[in-house]
Amino acid sequence: MPTLPREQPEPARSHQARQIAESFGTDAQRYDQARPRYPNTLVEQIVAGSPGPDVLDVGCGTGIAARQFQAAGCTVLGVEPDARMADFARARGTQVEMSTFEAWEPAGRVFDTLIAAQSWHWVDPVAGATKAAQVLRLNGRLAIFGHVFEPPAEVAEPFAAAYRRVAPDSPFGNQPARRPLDMYRAGYANIAEKVRETGRFTDPVQLRFDWEQSYTRDQWLDLLPTTGGLTRLRPDQLAEILGAVGHAIDALGGRFTMQYTTLATTAVRVGTR
Template sequence: MPILPREQPEPAPAKPHEARRIAESFGVDAPRYDQARPGYPAALVTRIVEGSPGPAVLDIGCGTGIAARQFQAADCSVLGLEPDPRMAGFAQSRGLNTEVATFEAWQPAGRTFDAVIAAQSWHWVDPSTGATKAAQVLRPGGRLAIFGHAYEPPAEVAEPFAAAYRRAAPDSPFAGGPARRPLAVYRAAYAKIADTIRETGQFDEPEQWQFDWEQTYTRDQWLDLLPTTGGLTGLRPEQLTAILDAVKDAIDSLGGRFTMHYTTLATTAVHTGTG
């Protein structure tokens, strides 16, 4: 889908980590974000937890705590970092220990962790410093795990959405994107993440993981999720309404629901303890 930058390591701006207005726009409706956004495959969480030397987890760009709560349920102690105080406040209200900061500016004050995770948020971190700082706060043998969803609605939904977006917001940097992206685009982005990890010289060879799953959305469920995405959070109400109306009609033509085929991708590596 062309305008879901919190899911994609390569959103429309050339340097995503500099697009702070978009990065910090998701808190406009934090409760809706938390309710509508999908969680992560249990197998992914289990694999990270079992492949880490202990239970202490740092969640970079934790948002409302969707991923963090899954790690808490797996008996991990999680600290969330979130630059948007609205999102951080919601996460705190749900029981997550949260600090308001970007990863780059955050001061660990000597704290170290068994795992550093970034769930659909690593593209907001400066790639020139992200992996190096992760190594600094990981214990020897600790795991860095960067993951997110690649999901493209069926063409019958994606194409009307893209057309409506171009009409309603022609000046948006997201308006020129394709209606759907092939999985290879997402895989290439995670391969680039692996390159930045290798360049630090402080991790074992990165691994690429993939988890495939499905989720059925009713019309109302999908219309609830769409306004939480980065390409829509900053639109004017009349622009948003025009886009959602087009998507509503498209889903109604499919019988009021559709099945999303998700692929959750992860780039992960173990800190060697050097550097």
């Protein structure tokens, strides 16, 4: 199912990327409710490897990751360009400043940890890595992570067929129903290379966390409209896709188990200021 790649657009489609990025706040409450949380072991590992509790959350969205880090004892400042997402996060206890990361003004502040949860693909990879080094204190930790969204073929194939049918002109419609994990790992390897090129971090380490989550028909159909390939479809197009996927899940007995992989690139700030 081409969900995650649709949230990681090609640079040549930067204008479309901006439109997609700004579409996630259309239903911030649904996004926050339906999107999966991050493995506790990932959060614990990042916190344990950081020099202190001050966290900068780049592209914090509705504050899903921020709240997990707050629960682990951290103080989190979010940076988020979408007012709807920022307002939702603030209402649930996360301090948020509205801006893209590239344009955000740190005003001399530095942090122990910088995280980007399912958001770094909206950041310029070169400028972002350089700015991350600027806002992290020495020995501060950079952690960029996200989920692989690839449901079983019995769910992914009907989704892809319906998407191609209702949105044949979409640049995402010709993507395969499912993509191999190696394609996602290559994306995180590219992130690591940009971090390495700054010369201001230790050699990046790649982390992998495998886990699973069971979805009922209604739970999965609640999540799908929050994904990048669907947020900008017309209501009739969305309804047709959800109908096809719902029928497929019904054929599986009304639920399925999603095998998730959460990937991360992490590195430690070194050198002199």
